[in-house]
Amino acid sequence: MIFDYETLKFIWLLLIGALFIGFAVMGGVDLGACALMPFIGKTDDERRIVLNCIGPTWEGNQVWLVTAAGAIFAAWPLVYATAFSTLYVALLLVLIPLILRPPGLDFRSKLPSARWRTFWDCCISITGFLPAFLFGVVFGNLFIGIPFYYDKNMVSHPSGDLFSLLTPFTLLFGVCSLSILLLQASLFLQHKTDGVINERIRKTVRSFGLLFLVSFIVAWIWTLTRIEGYQLFSISDVNESVIPYSKQVIQGLSYWSNNYERYPLGYLAPILCVGFVIIAFILSIVRWSRTAFVSNSLAIACLIIAALFTLYPFILPSVSFPNHSLTIWDATSSKLTLTWMLWATLILLPIVLGYTGWVIRVMRGKVTAIPETGSY
Amino acid sequence: MIDDTLVNLSRLQFALTALYHFLFVPLTLGLAFVLAIMESVYVMTGKIIYKDMTRFWGKLFAINFAMGVATGITLEFQFGTNWSYYAHYVGDIFGVPLAIEGLMAFFLESTLVGLFFFGWDRLTRIQHLAVTWLVALGSNLSALWILIANGWMQYPVGTHFNFETMRMELSSLSDIFFNPVAQVKFVHTVASGYVTGTIFVLAISAYYLLKGRDLAFAKRSFAVAAGFGLASILSVIVLGDESGYSIGTVQKVKLAAIEGMWETEPAPASFTVFGIPDNEMQMTHYALKIPYVLGLIATRSIDEPVIGLKDLIAQHEEKIKTGIKAYGLLQKLKAGDKSERTIDAFNTVKNNLGYGLLLKRYTPNVVDATTEQIHQAAKSSIPKSFPIFWAFRIMVGAGMLMLLLFILAFYYNAKRNVENKKWLLKFAICSLPLPWIAAECGWIVAEYGRQPWAIAEILPTFLGVSSISSSQVLLSLGSLIALYTALLVVELYLMFKYARLGPSTLETGRYYFERGSK
Helix, strand or coil: CCCCHHHHHHHHHHHHHHHHHHHHHHHHHHHHHHHHHHHHCCCHHHHHHHHHHHCCCHHHHCHHHHHHHHHHHHHCHHHHHHHHHHCHHHHHHHHHHHHHHHHHHHHHHHCCCHHHHHHHHHHHHHHHHHHHHHHHHHHHHHHHCECEEECCCCCEEECCCHHHHCCHHHHHHHHHHHHHHHHHHHHHHHHHCCHHHHHHHHHHHHHHHHHHHHHHHHHHHHHHHHCEEEEEEECCCCCCCCCHHHCEEEEEECHHHHHHHHCHHHHHHHHHHHHHHHHHHHHHHCCCHHHHHHHHHHHHHHHHHHHHHHHCCEEECECCCHHHCEECCCCCCCHHHHHHHHHHHHHHHHHHHHHHHHHHHHCCCCCCCCCCCCCC | CCCHHHHHHHHHHHHHHHHHHHHHHHHHHHHHHHHHHHHHHHHHHCCHHHHHHHHHHHHHHHHHHHHHHHHHHHHHHHHHHCCHHHHHHHHHHHHHHHHHHHHHHHHHHHHHHHHHHHCCCCCCHHHHHHHHHHHHHHHHHHHHHHHHHHHHHHCCCCEEEECCCCEEEECCHHHHHCCHHHHHHHHHHHHHHHHHHHHHHHHHHHHHHHHCCCHHHHHHHHHHHHHHHHHHHHHHHHCCHHHHHHCCHHHHHHHHHHHCCCCCECCCCCEEEEEEEECCCCEEEEEEEECCHHHHHHHCCCCCCECCHHHHHHHHHHHHHHHHHHHHHHHHHHCCCCCHHHHHHHHHHHHHHHHHHHHHHCCCCCCCCCHHHHHHHHHCCCCCHHHHHHHHHHHHHHHHHHHHHHHHHHHHHHCCCHHHCHHHHHHHHHCCCHHHHHHHHHHHHHHHCCCCEEECCCEEHHHCCCCCCHHHHHHHHHHHHHHHHHHHHHHHHHHHHHHHHHHHHHCCCCCHHHHCCC
16 A cells, blocks of 8 residues: 555645544543533532543543644644744643643642632633633634745744734634533533533533534634635645745635535535534433534534635645645655654554543443542 | 854753653653552452552552653643744654654553553453553653654664755654664663652652551562662663763764763773863863773773764864855755756765754854854864763762662562661662652753754754744743742642552551551
8 A cells, every 4th residue: 555645645634634633522521521620510529520520531532632743743844843833822821721731630639628629620620721712713823824934944934923813713713612622521521420410511511502503603604705715826746845935825815615616515514513513412402412422523523624624735824925835735744754654543543542442431331429449 | 143042041941841851751650660560469469458559659650640741742842832943854753753652652551541540440450450551561662752752863863854845854764763872762761760660669668667657568569669679770770871872973972071081092991980071171170080991881892992072073073064065065956956966966965964054053154164163163063061971970879879779678678677777768768869860860961962963963953943032932931930840849749748648548447547556
């Protein structure tokens, strides 16, 4: 099974998309549950139940993010270099909650003091809200373009600051990602709990579901019709190494809808996203919580696919020098690296899915007030 | 021009976050195996005390594990946020081990560590034991891939420069995997992790023995730590890092800098026990030398010389001159002259391109460098000897003390007489900081000793930084220091609290504080 360079470049878009879907579906549960924990749980016991729902799996779930970042480093080094340094302060704001959350979860129940626990509950909640929101904001900025350019040595130069990232448009993306991750967490908690927590959770499902549907539909129409999109005008042979600034990119209103006109099948992604959320919503009401969770996971997958499809072939459009934008054709590693990494992923990812599934199966069932050995 | 403030702040941030991360990693590596050994004994003998041991030391493991995970993310992100040119220049190679580490190792340890804590009532004994061993395996595989990445920075094999994409690209993955420097580093690092884990258990057990509480629990923990620890410290010392210093130019520079050795000595070289290395004067003041010893350790032979720093600098000066040619030809290639003659000429000298880049600090055009600038660049092509010289000696000194401790602990444990040897117990408690001191010093030797290179002979550190403002780095550095300090205080408080309470925290009703007095 030997692919040519062009095919490999495309496959790597799919793989990195898959890793992000993995993180949003799995890690999203933890971010959302952390954010909701002090609101869903009124007493210390209730809060511990919420934490014990995610307790056995959150460590593993956040590796999806670490691996997605590692995969971008290996497969799209220019994206890694450019996005992370250009979005420096935003990344710092994502990083600090990510650092604080693991010790927070681990330290919280180690001391009986009520003040100690309340303090950590606040920390844990913020470390759930902030990344879930900021991931959306960063994604929203991709559609506007990010301020960077390359000099002739391929050194990337950023311009702009944190607050230029925060516009009504990108904040809407933040609401979108926050609401679907909170929805994902709510459905998971509905499945894992019973009694009073379960009652409260089913109310939040309703509000987050509606919030997501409204924000997503507005964001999507806004992107396709009111935003200056990008379009690849000309590029050299994509089956070879391509230097980012050698291509031509044009900008214009509603260019982000071009892919949908060219491949109308693409409309399926946003439509299915809405559909799966509605299905999840209904299933939650009839208390088919497991299937509701699966349905919402599919909605998340469709959401990420829709975003990548709209951007395609762009990964990181440059608002300052559109020709310097990064696409899947010119941001990639060498053919040899992509080939080796493909093999590594094809062998290792199924193993990961295998033991992750086993852990979930071992820990199945409702989390009740009776503490098991090892719980928080 | 190079912004020195930006470079220094970025380096400081990386060094501090890496040193901080490395407070937790060795303990994770070592304690995971200690837990696996204890639980194996439990499964084989069925004695409940070994399950309690696994669970109690597992509680301390948990406090430490979360911190190791959290601080590792900072390091991964920094390659993009602060070392963006580095990420572009070598991401094609360097990203590979990082991504595989995630897929093969980090997933394994992190997914199963949840079952280690939550799975006691849901798994059979054998299943739970398998989980514990897999967590230990995962954390060690994780170290393997990270050290393959780090070994490549020290000795970059299996790679070539591509002038079309302006970066280093992969030539051979197996060369990178079987990099001799990486292999030596891996063994040295994980074994020192086992030492950290065992000293941790040894010292806390010694505290219980000294207090005369939970004797059965403490004696058994002490025994496991003494046995595994002695084997580990011997492998750290015998399979020490020294054997890696004979490979590759930068490793040779590091060796000479460790020894503060300016002149090449006839083989076998002498070892400097004490001295004050001075890069300005290119000499080591007050040097106290033992003949022959260094040559024997470093080269494992009696007739191979160890090259001194002055000769290495002279060699580098020649390489810099070739590097200037390589840089000039690269400019021609980029300007569009891709004739076969230019490409061939570039290929013959491109291995020294990195040395040409060293001149960027003195003249942005490189090709117009004066003799004085070339001389300066050559002089800056070695690290400052003083900190490496002393970090190495502190590391070795700590290692020797720990060897002594483990020999004594093993001996008296075999004689079943540990609890009466108060001086030994006190020695064990006082030794608690030693593995951390040694590990941090070892990091300084390895990474500070690599300077001025980020990637040996390929990319100078000062070129690797992102084009961001110093104030941004100052902001992140400040917030990370504040956050890290606060977390360290909390984590140490919890560690001490739980260590003091001992196995009574398991609430089984079988231990000291739960029965009033003993």
